[in-house]
Amino acid sequence: MADLRIIVVGGGIAGLVAALALRAPRREVIVLEASRMNKELGALISLQPNASKIATSLGLDSILASTGPMEDKAFRVYNPEGQKQMDIPSDFQKYGAQRIIYHRVDLHNALKEACTAPHGYGKPVQIIPSSRVLTADCEKGIVNLESGTTYQGDIIIGADGIHSNLRTSVLGQGVSAPKPTGLSAYRLLLDTADLERSKAFTSVINPREAATIMVVGHDRRIVMGPGRDGSVYGVVAIVPDEHMKEDSDMKSWTSEGDTTKLFESFAEFPEWIKDVLRASNTAPALYQLRDIDPLPNWVRGRTILIGDAAHAMLPTQGQGASQSFEDAEALQAFLRDVNKDTSEAEIKHCLREVYETRHARASLIQAYSRQQAKPGMDPATMKVKLNPVEFLDYNCKYDGAKAWRQKMNKQNVVEGVVSHTTVPLKVVEPLS
Incomplete structure (x- = not known):
C-alpha cells in the first residue's frame, strides 16, 4: 500500500518538530528547507512547561541530555542599579513539566537527529536543504520551488517562518505582512x-x-x-x-x-x-x-500554516518555540489515523480541527506577548511595574490539543475566546 506523503515547508524548529510528530508507519515525510542548514543561530532558547512535556513525549529528552539543558529555577527582575524588584521561584512542576533552557543549535540538532534516526517510529524523515518554496497549489497539494522543481503531497505543512511564502498561498494576496x-x-x-x-x-x-x-x-x-x-x-x-x-x-x-x-x-x-x-x-x-496580527485562517485545501508562519509573536513571553511544539502535537493528535486511504474531505476536516483548536489560544498568547512588551518601568516612581508571570497559568496549563478542545467545549466560549481569560483577542494591538 502506498504511503501518505506529507510535505513540510521549512526546516527550522517548527518544521522539524512537526515532521517528528507526524513521523509514523505508512507515511513519507519530506522537509523542504530554503537554506543549506549550516548556519543555525548561536543563541539560547527556552521551552516552557507546555512544550517541555511535548518534547518528552516525542523522545527528545534522551537526545538532549548530553547538551547541558538547564531547568530554570527562578525569574528575577532588577532595576538598573542592581536592586532586586521581584524574585519569583519557579513553580513549574504544577504544570507537569519544567521550563528548560537549551542552546538553539542543540535543540535544532536534536530534532534533526530524531527525525532522521533509522530506528525511529516509521520511516526516517527526508530533509532536503537548498529548497526554497515560492508558491503552493493548496487544493492539489503541490509546492513549487525556486529551482523549478515541484513536489506533490497529500498534506502540506507551511512552517516557513514569519516571512512565509505559504501564507500568501493559503490566504491570497494582500495578507498582513510582518509588522515592526x-x-x-x-x-x-x-x-x-x-x-x-x-x-x-x-x-x-x-x-x-x-x-x-x-x-x-x-x-x-x-x-x-x-x-x-x-x-x-x-x-x-x-x-x-x-x-x-x-x-x-x-x-x-x-x-x-x-x-x-x-x-x-x-x-x-x-x-x-x-x-x-x-x-x-x-x-x-x-x-x-x-x-503578525492574528490571521483569519490557517487552512486551505490540503495545506495548513504553523509556527511563525501562522502566529509569529514577540519573545516577551518566551512562547514562540513552545507554540510551535503545541502546533506539532495538535497535528499529531488530529492526524493520528490519517493514511493514504483517507479521503480528501476527511484530511481537510482534520486540518480544520487543528486550526479551530489552536487559533484562539495562539492568538491570545500573541496578545499577551505584545502587552508584556510595553514599557516596564513607571516613570513617576522609577519602579518596575511589569509582572512577568501575569499570564503564566494560561500559557502553561496545557495538556495537549484534544484536552484543550474538550476544556474549551465545556466553558462559555464567546466569539472563539474563552470568557474567563483576562485579556480578549482585541488586545492584539500595536505597541504604540
Whole structure:
C-alpha cells in the first residue's frame, strides 16, 4: 500500500518538530528547507512547561541530555542599579513539566537527529536543504520551488517562518505582512568564564545559577541567563527603535550589529550592566522585532500554516518555540489515523480541527506577548511595574490539543475566546 506523503515547508524548529510528530508507519515525510542548514543561530532558547512535556513525549529528552539543558529555577527582575524588584521561584512542576533552557543549535540538532534516526517510529524523515518554496497549489497539494522543481503531497505543512511564502498561498494576496513593533533586539552569547571576570556584575548576579534575569530601566530592558550547564550566558538587549543608534530594519536574526552602537544605546546604565556587553568577543546579532496580527485562517485545501508562519509573536513571553511544539502535537493528535486511504474531505476536516483548536489560544498568547512588551518601568516612581508571570497559568496549563478542545467545549466560549481569560483577542494591538 502506498504511503501518505506529507510535505513540510521549512526546516527550522517548527518544521522539524512537526515532521517528528507526524513521523509514523505508512507515511513519507519530506522537509523542504530554503537554506543549506549550516548556519543555525548561536543563541539560547527556552521551552516552557507546555512544550517541555511535548518534547518528552516525542523522545527528545534522551537526545538532549548530553547538551547541558538547564531547568530554570527562578525569574528575577532588577532595576538598573542592581536592586532586586521581584524574585519569583519557579513553580513549574504544577504544570507537569519544567521550563528548560537549551542552546538553539542543540535543540535544532536534536530534532534533526530524531527525525532522521533509522530506528525511529516509521520511516526516517527526508530533509532536503537548498529548497526554497515560492508558491503552493493548496487544493492539489503541490509546492513549487525556486529551482523549478515541484513536489506533490497529500498534506502540506507551511512552517516557513514569519516571512512565509505559504501564507500568501493559503490566504491570497494582500495578507498582513510582518509588522515592526517599535522595538529592536541585540542578541549576545557569552562565555560565562569571561563574564565572571567582572566583579561589578558578579556582585549582583551569579551567572552560573539557573535563573532568568530581567533588568528593566527607562524604556529598555535586558533579559539574560545561562545555558549548557552554565558554560555560556545568553543576553537579549531590547531597545525602542527611536533610541537605536543604528539601523535595525533587518529581516535576519543573524544580521550583525555594531558593538559601539550597542554601548551607546545603554550609555545611561551602570557599569555592572555595561560589563555584560563588554564580555562579548563577537559582534552582536541585531534584528527588528516584528510579529503578525492574528490571521483569519490557517487552512486551505490540503495545506495548513504553523509556527511563525501562522502566529509569529514577540519573545516577551518566551512562547514562540513552545507554540510551535503545541502546533506539532495538535497535528499529531488530529492526524493520528490519517493514511493514504483517507479521503480528501476527511484530511481537510482534520486540518480544520487543528486550526479551530489552536487559533484562539495562539492568538491570545500573541496578545499577551505584545502587552508584556510595553514599557516596564513607571516613570513617576522609577519602579518596575511589569509582572512577568501575569499570564503564566494560561500559557502553561496545557495538556495537549484534544484536552484543550474538550476544556474549551465545556466553558462559555464567546466569539472563539474563552470568557474567563483576562485579556480578549482585541488586545492584539500595536505597541504604540
